Amino acid sequence: IEELRETTNGECLSCWGTAECNSNIVGLITSRVCLQLEDLKCFEIVDHQFRPYGITLKNAIALQPSNPAYPAPSGTKIIMAGPKNGWIEAKFSHPISALYCYITSSHPTIVSAYDQQNTILVTASTGGSNLATSDSKIPPNIPMKIEAANIYRVHFYAYDGQLTIADLCFEFEDRRIYW
Structure with a gap:
């Protein structure tokens, strides 16, 4: 090729x-899209800002963490669940095949991917809390990767705990065009 x-x-x-x-x-x-969070204002509600790139978020706030329990793996900004604790949702305008990010949370976090009919495709878990200031055996900013065909929605759930996501990237499904 x-x-x-x-x-x-x-x-x-x-x-x-x-x-x-x-x-x-x-x-x-x-196509791989990685969200650039650095231009967001602290405490800005993040929902439609990345719509031109094919993603909208629910219950997400941009934050420059001051709590050492939630370090940013790169840059200075992260996405935190809010105003409600424990969950963030991402919806995609076109199907994706993969999502990558780093997660830090005060409770185990379950990541679930759904198709357009709201059927669950795949789930993954952090396996436990992973705050930087805790005795957890799981490090903060644990890498999370989910892969499946036809993902239209991804739900992050941390059982009402605090949840942060950093360096969120996703890949649209391959598209073939014939000339």
């Missing part, structure tokens, strides 16, 4: 690849 540098109208699309298949050209789009 070689990289496609231009489309027929001259736009540069460095995230596309090409391959020949039965004398047709196939364009393969693989």
